[in-house]
Amino acid sequence: MSKKILVFLEQREGKIKKSSFEAVSLASKLAAENGFEKEIVTIGDAIENLTEAAKYGIESIRHFKNNDLANYSPSAYTEILSNYIKENSIDIVLFSNTSLGRDLAPRVSINSECGIIVDCTNLTALNGDFVATRPVYAGKAFIEIKLNTQRKIFTLRPNVFTAALDQKAKNANITTVVVNSPNVKTRVANFKKSEGKLDVAEAEIIVSGGRGMKGPENFKMIEELAESLNAAVGASRAVVDAGWRPHGEQVGQTGKTVSPSLYIACGISGAIQHMAGMSSAKYIVAINKDKEAPIFSIADYGIAGDLFEVVPALVTEIKKLKS
Amino acid sequence: MKIAVCVSHVPDTATKIKINSEGKSIDPIGVTFVVNPYDEYAIEEALKTKEKFGGEVFAISVGGEANKETIRKALAMGADNGILLKDNNERDSFAVAKALAEEIKLIGCELVFMGKQSVDYDNSITGQLTAEMLGYSCITTVVDLEIDNQKVIAEREIEGGREVVESELPVVITAQKGLNEPRYASLKGIMAAKKKVIEEKPAFSVENVSEIIKMYSPPAKNPGRILGTDSSAVPELVRLLREEAKVI
């Protein structure tokens, strides 16, 4: 019998996240190469972009639905998914390694007797076995790792796998399963949005400022550059500790780990703990007046000058380009 | 109330990582080990909770003899008891969680604090695994916590904001930076901790579920180009980002 691979689609505020489609795409690829059957499950109330999953090569989706499931409930989501995995003899489950995925996947692993590997940046099937690659020590090393359990869960680092459209894709067949009185013993009662528009963990481009910014008022410049690039604002720990920026923006070993396509570091020295969080960015730009600053050792492009002169010029140049 | 705080013993974040000759783990020679940074928030929250409701704090670590240093740090900060669940072999999160869950059950802790992540393997799952093994509720990456009777209300940090989560005791809380300001151990605390006996027993015997095939250093990145020393380099930078990197 062929193996079954299941993808969990994560929704927030009724919209499936882009990183879930990355997982769908990987499942399609693994299924095509190894003859696995694919299945998709999502949990929530009304979901607006559910049919989009079809574009990545999935024909059928099971949607567990209830009012009380609109927001995340660790207890209810765990129960629904674990039961599904056991009842349908699923072999492999893919989650996106978002804050929800990271919270939920380990709970499901215990209740459905799966082994788990989180934060994978690569996953290959080899003679019936699965080998995952993932960063450890905040990206200072990588491991190749496998599971000895029958059932396996992998969570995938967002922005690493591409959500590739499937040319032969058909329409998705959506089955709605109404859940009666879900177990919401633990549940999200409320979501407080932070004022920033984009989160560093989800942004394609990040503009970060460090102590070289000299003061919180100068982050206007960073915000302006970010806005011109449709980017998120990030920060070093030095400026978060100083209270210039909120902790949610901290990039690094004790902040967020990010892999955007472009990371622009302004007035950041490049301490090992900072680089740990952003070294996997596809392109890195450093603006720092000290040409010996360690950040230049991992930057693709650098300007060794005064950020107060360079950043405004960069804003002007980008605006020119976009207009 | 019996409160557990689980602490891991990890390389200092400033450490450069060297891979050992077997190529499956790091070479610990010359590496300074410290209390996992997130566990300091967990310890602080455990102590604050005890100060509020009364009770006893148990600092528990799974690992080798060296982990006693980290347990001792928790004792110096104010934990009442230290327990080393000994295993000299490397355990994965599943096996660590199993050992922790068995001990927590034995002591009868209804409140468990952990860090959101151990900065060695960066798994961020031990709290959730332990909670499910115990049948406890669990709230992760917590930056604000209120406990009132059997009810728990916590705020957890997620992408783009904070979730307010409601739950019940018994519960496992994993601490994120911002939850509190960890206290410094006082001289008196440090002296007292030296005298305390750390209880030592073999960790519950269980197999790892995962197996590391190899560990390696990330491919070295070629340092890039310094394009200039002032804003005259900006047009070239934008051109490269557009035409070479194709990211804007």
Ligand SMILES: Cc1cc2nc3c(=O)[nH]c(=O)nc-3n(C[C@H](O)[C@H](O)[C@H](O)COP(=O)(O)OP(=O)(O)OC[C@H]3O[C@@H](n4cnc5c(N)ncnc54)[C@H](O)[C@@H]3O)c2cc1C
């Ligand atoms: C346990 C632990 C965890 C940590 N976790 C993190 C983490 O998650 N993230 C993190 O970022 N750090 C972390 N750190 C802190 C880290 O070690 C550094 O202290 C911090 O990253 C430094 O921030 P910075 O680069 O903004 O400041 P600095 O190191 O002070 O660098 C400022 C830079 O700005 C440049 N500069 C000054 N003026 C100008 C100007 N006018 N124009 C251009 N450049 C200018 C300077 O040349 C300098 O390179 C951690 C530390 C510890 C101990």
Ligand SMILES: Nc1ncnc2c1ncn2[C@@H]1O[C@H](COP(=O)(O)O)[C@@H](O)[C@H]1O
């Ligand atoms: N060996 C260990 N002994 C005790 N607690 C641990 C151990 N490993 C991890 N933990 C706890 O679990 C949290 C998360 O670790 P991890 O899931 O490994 O990232 C840590 O912050 C600790 O509180």
